[in-house]
Amino acid sequence: MVVVAERQTSSAAGWSRRTAAFSLVLLLTVLVGHQLDLVETPVFLWVLAIVALLAAFALLFAGFALSRLWNFGDRGGRDLSVGALLALLVLAPFGVAAYWATTSPPLRDISTDLDDPPVLDTSDRTADMNVLSPPTPGEQRLQGDAYPLVTGRSYNLPFETVVDAVETVLDRRDWQLQGPYPETDGQSEVTINALAR
Structure with missing residues (x-):
């Protein structure tokens, strides 16, 4: 008698795809909102942090699903692949920004006249x-x-x-x-x- 175990579908793979897709939609929405001046910069930065966190969770779910797929033969390879690719797509701009931040000098202002710089009026800010x-x-x-x-x-x-x-x-x-x-x-x-x- 041969017993064949039925493979189960990994829930982590589904969560990876859903979380990554949501982070991508949220990223596109906040970018368009900020470009159209519907979202102020501080809120924009907070939402970007949430987007990065969601994409990181999506990669974590994809890694867990891959482990289940490899070790136990669970289903969900397509979902984990889509989730991982979408998460990497969302995290790519953050990686580019981190590269620029580490390779650019730590300056707070750039001026064409270093001896007598023009006054930057920020009275409408703080x-x-x-x-x-x-x-x-x-x-x-x-x-x-x-x-x-x-x-x-x-x-x-x-x-x-x-x-x-x-x-x-x-x-x-x-x-x-x-x-x-x-x-x-x-x-x-x-x-x-x-x-x-």
Whole structure:
């Protein structure tokens, strides 16, 4: 007499697929919401942390399901494969961001003028951070080493022409102007604040 044991389906494989799919949908939703200014940045960052945690759980479920499949012949190979692939897809941008964070210098600001940096007005953000302090000599050295092409530019053009060119660049890149364009009549210096997301 031969007894054939019926293979059972691994519940971990199903959980891996469902968790990974949910993390992908959540990631896409929060990215679109943040891009359309429906989700503020602090909430966006918290949701990204939840997305990464869900994708990590999906990989954990896939690993457990693979162990059950290998050792006991459980079913669910397709679910665990889909779950693992979706989780890796979701975690890929986090890996790229971690790489950039470890290879980029720890700077809080980049300036085209290190001796007399332009004042960054953050008064609409928090009361504590209205003006950034000037860069330290160490930060100046780090910026010079990491970004040698970030320097001030001089143009042999009329002042109004340069300001018009800046306005054109702002419009083309869809940067949000943080105030009205300054008057250039009789002036030799203006400050234009814009927000680039």
